């Protein structure tokens with residue numbers, strides 16, 4: 001059995017149906033964006049499929065995994081444990097399926113973002129928010145899909161803005177990488 005089929009089978013057995021369908025949607029959207037931005041489609045496929053493999057772990061399970069596996073996390077992540085499914089999922093993907101560093105990083109950064117995101121990382125981050133099963137109450141997802149196909153950095157900035165706005169409205173902590181990534185991408189655009 002090919003690795004990708006083995007992963008699909010595992011995710012089908014461990015994730016809820018809704019999350020499994022979302023994972024397939026992200027996989028497909030990531031491949032579509034990879035074609036547009038000349039990124040290895042196989043890497044986009046694997047990273048997209050695996051991005052939420054740890055999403056249904058409880059906060060206790062995530063924190064236990066982090067401690068058991070010596071994964072470094074910030075104080076924000078310790079409080080807002082939702083973000084942790086990126087780091088934990090990346091570690092699981094590496095240990096369970098031997099995925100490359102690039103795929104691991106794309107899984108990790110899909111929750112936190114990072115100022116040094118590669119195009120693959122950006123693709124997975126954006127595909128997660130615009131895959132075809134996804135709906136958004138806060139923004140027009142159709143125009144976001146159009147934007148992602150023309151201007152990937154613009155789509156990343158748009159999503160970070162929307163996330164930060166919603167975190168402020170909910171009076172929640174904001175992880176520092178989001179601000180750093182937003183600033184970096186915006187400064188790069190100003191210089192163009």
Ligand SMILES: [Fe+2]
Pocket residue numbers: 051052055085110111128
């Ligand atoms: Fe996620």
Ligand SMILES: [Fe+2]
Pocket residue numbers: 022026051052128
């Ligand atoms: Fe997701």
